[in-house]
Amino acid sequence: MSAIEVSGLTKDYGDVLANDDVEFDVEAGEVFGYLGPNGAGKTTTIRTLMGFQSPTDGTATVLGADVREESELVAAKRRIGYLPANPAFDETATGREVLDLHASIKGDERREELLELFEPPLDRPIRDYSTGNVQKLGLVQAFMHDPDLVVMDEPTSGLDPLLQRRFNEFVREERDRGTTVFLSSHVLSEVRQICDRVGIIREGRMVAVETVADLLGRSGKSVHFRVAGDIDPEEIDLAGAHDPVIERVEAPDDEARRVTEVSFTYTGDVNELADFLAGFDLLEFDVEEAPLEDVFMRFYGDDESEQSDGGDR
Numbered sequence: 001m002s003a004i005e006v007s008g009l010t011k012d013y014g015d016v017l018a019n020d021d022v023e024f025d026v027e028a029g030e031v032f033g034y035l036g037p038n039g040a041g042k043t044t045t046i047r048t049l050m051g052f053q054s055p056t057d058g059t060a061t062v063l064g065a066d067v068r069e070e071s072e073l074v075a076a077k078r079r080i081g082y083l084p085a086n087p088a089f090d091e092t093a094t095g096r097e098v099l100d101l102h103a104s105i106k107g108d109e110r111r112e113e114l115l116e117l118f119e120p121p122l123d124r125p126i127r128d129y130s131t132g133n134v135q136k137l138g139l140v141q142a143f144m145h146d147p148d149l150v151v152m153d154e155p156t157s158g159l160d161p162l163l164q165r166r167f168n169e170f171v172r173e174e175r176d177r178g179t180t181v182f183l184s185s186h187v188l189s190e191v192r193q194i195c196d197r198v199g200i201i202r203e204g205r206m207v208a209v210e211t212v213a214d215l216l217g218r219s220g221k222s223v224h225f226r227v228a229g230d231i232d233p234e235e236i237d238l239a240g241a242h243d244p245v246i247e248r249v250e251a252p253d254d255e256a257r258r259v260t261e262v263s264f265t266y267t268g269d270v271n272e273l274a275d276f277l278a279g280f281d282l283l284e285f286d287v288e289e290a291p292l293e294d295v296f297m298r299f300y301g302d303d304e305s306e307q308s309d310g311g312d313r
C-alpha cells in the first residue's frame with residue numbers, strides 16, 4: 001500500500017481551479033517533493049490530504065484512509081505528522097504549552113531528542129517568536145509522536161542555512177528509519193538533496209512525476225567555449241543546443257585579437273557535442289551540469305514553446 005494515493009484530485013474554488021485532476025502516489029519509506037511556483041496548488045493538495053477541505057472531485061488516501069471519510073482520517077492522523085505553511089499556534093501560549101497540548105492528543109515520545117536538534121525557545125509566548133522559531137517548534141511538533149508519515153508545507157521557510165542543513169540530514173535519517181515524508185517546496189537545491197522523487201505541479205496540473213535522478217539526468221549540460229575570430233549564429237547548428245548566447249569578449253577593435261564566447265544549455269548526445277566542438281579551433285571550453293533552475297524554467301516558463309519542446313530534453 002502506498003503511503004499517499006492521490007486520484008483525480010480536483011479543487012475548484014469558483015474562480016480558480018487550484019487542483020485539476022491531480023494524480024500521484026507516494027510510496028511507503030520515500031521522501032517525495034511536491035514542487036511548483038507560488039499559487040500552483042501545492043497547499044490546496046496538502047490541506048485536502050489533511051482533511052481541512054473537501055475535494056470538488058476525485059479523492060486521496062493517507063495511510064489507507066480516504067480523506068473524505070472523517071472517522072477513518074482521524075484514526076490515520078494519529079500516525080501522521082503535519083507541519084503547515086506558517087503554523088498558527090495559539091499566540092498567548094508558550095512553546096512548551098503548545099507541545100504539551102499536541103502531546104496530549106497524539107503523544108511525544110521523541111520530544112526531547114527533537115528539542116535538542118531544533119532548539120526552539122520553550123518559555124516565551126508564541127507572539128514573541130521569530131518566524132524561524134515558529135518553524136522550529138512546528139518541526140518538533142510534527143515529528144515528536146514518531147509518525148509513520150509526515151506531511152510538510154514548505155518546511156524550511158524561515159530556517160537559517162545551518163538549521164536547513166540540520167533539517168536535511170534529519171529528513172534523510174528519518175527516511176532511513178522508514179518514515180515516509182511528503183514535503184512541498186520551491187527550493188530546488190533542497191529537493192535535490194533530500195528527495196527520492198518529485199511531483200511538479202503548475203497551474204493546478206501535475207506536469208511531471210519522476211525520480212530526482214531522472215530530473216537531474218534531463219537537466220542537461222551548460223556548455224561554454226571560446227574561439228578566435230567571429231562566429232555566426234547559424235554555426236551553432238546542433239540538435240539539443242538551447243538558447244545559444246554568442247558574445248565578443250575581447251579586443252572589439254583589434255581584429256587580430258578578436259575572441260568570441262559561446263554558451264548554451266545542451267540536452268543532446270555528448271558524442272555529438274564532442275564532434276561539434278571538434279569543428280572549432282578552441283581557445284578554451286568547459287562543460288558542467290546545468291543548474292536545476294534551468295530545467296525548472298522549462299516547466300515553469302509561461303512561454304508555450306518552451307513547455308512543448310520536451311522532445312529533445
Ligand SMILES: Nc1ncnc2c1ncn2[C@@H]1O[C@H](COP(=O)(O)OP(=O)(O)OP(=O)(O)O)[C@@H](O)[C@H]1O
Pocket residue numbers: 013016017018036037038039040041042043044045085
Ligand atoms: N480558499 C481559497 N479560495 C479561493 N482561492 C484560493 C483559496 N486557496 C487558494 N486559492 C487559490 O488557489 C490557487 C492555488 O493556491 P495554493 O495555495 O494551493 O498554491 P501553492 O502552490 O501552495 O502556492 P504558494 O507556494 O504560494 O503557497 C491560487 O490561485 C490561490 O490564490
